[in-house]
Amino acid sequence: MAYSDKVLDHYENPRNVGSLDKNDPNVGTGMVGAPACGDVMKLMIKVNDSGIIEDAKFKTYGCGSAIASSSLVTEWLKGRTIDQAYAIKNSEIAEELALPPVKIHCSVLAEDAIKAAVADIKAKQLAAKVAA
Amino acid sequence: MNYFKFFSLPQQFNVDLSLLETNFRAIQSASHPDRFVTCTSAEKIASMQTATLANEAYLTLKNPANRAKYLLLQQGIDAIDEKNTQMAADFLMQQLEWRETLDDAKHAKDLDTLENLLAEMQTEANILQDDLADYFDEKQDNVAATDTTRKLIFIDKVCADIHKAIEHLE
Numbered sequence: 001m002a003y004s005d006k007v008l009d010h011y012e013n014p015r016n017v018g019s020l021d022k023n024d025p026n027v028g029t030g031m032v033g034a035p036a037c038g039d040v041m042k043l044m045i046k047v048n049d050s051g052i053i054e055d056a057k058f059k060t061y062g063c064g065s066a067i068a069s070s071s072l073v074t075e076w077l078k079g080r081t082i083d084q085a086y087a088i089k090n091s092e093i094a095e096e097l098a099l100p101p102v103k104i105h106c107s108v109l110a111e112d113a114i115k116a117a118v119a120d121i122k123a124k125q126l127a128a129k130v131a132a
Numbered sequence: 133m134n135y136f137k138f139f140s141l142p143q144q145f146n147v148d149l150s151l152l153e154t155n156f157r158a159i160q161s162a163s164h165p166d167r168f169v170t171c172t173s174a175e176k177i178a179s180m181q182t183a184t185l186a187n188e189a190y191l192t193l194k195n196p197a198n199r200a201k202y203l204l205l206q207q208g209i210d211a212i213d214e215k216n217t218q219m220a221a222d223f224l225m226q227q228l229e230w231r232e233t234l235d236d237a238k239h240a241k242d243l244d245t246l247e248n249l250l251a252e253m254q255t256e257a258n259i260l261q262d263d264l265a266d267y268f269d270e271k272q273d274n275v276a277a278t279d280t281t282r283k284l285i286f287i288d289k290v291c292a293d294i295h296k297a298i299e300h301l302e
Contacts (some may be wrong), residue, residue: 031224032217035282038289040227061231105214112217 004098010068018057020044030081030113039066043113053077065103069110070095086118135189156190196261197288200281201222211281238297250294260284
């Protein structure tokens, strides 16, 4: 199967690979997996006091489309509010990368990783409020 | 056709593998094309269909992850639904670590590490299979069984990739 140029670009030069400090109260982590392909995706976001995402890092084990999907969303996330991030749909990711139907699930994985990371940061913020 | 019924086995996770093997061989030999040389084409087609079904059913029940997936499907649960990406975070973290170990050992051509990792995966797989027997056959807990099946599929993938890496080195 031929990958699109955008997938190849992100696959060969992945953006924002790595980790953030998971113990930082402003960092949210999302981890998701797809057993059918054995894909694992870890997405970390750092949010400032105004609720804007300052930094995003990812680590993905999986096929080129899964890596490209996570690399792309780390670019998209920076500068967005967490609510805007939560609203990102897998169809936007699939369209941007021109993913074929058999690879749509890679974009689902990326969308769910964002949602999991946002849920994690919200839970952390809530816990901090309760403690305060 | 239910695969368990097909081999006259009780529908459960713990399967008598030697009985499965015996019953499979019996059906295989009874449906062998050589026995149908002088038969009508309808009978030939029927025997071929039986042989194909026997193969598929055997491969499904023999492999623990496939058997678990099949048991769940019988109850309308798709364990590998692509829309379901939720899994325990610590398990996924562990997956990433195993994948890193595998990649590093592959690049370093480190056969010892690969074999140790394979042994570790097999231990993990055995634990998950014991859990599956408990969830399916004792507790009838489909939620826990689905979760455990998904983990076993992940472990099987890592095992297959370690085997490939080892073959490549040898």
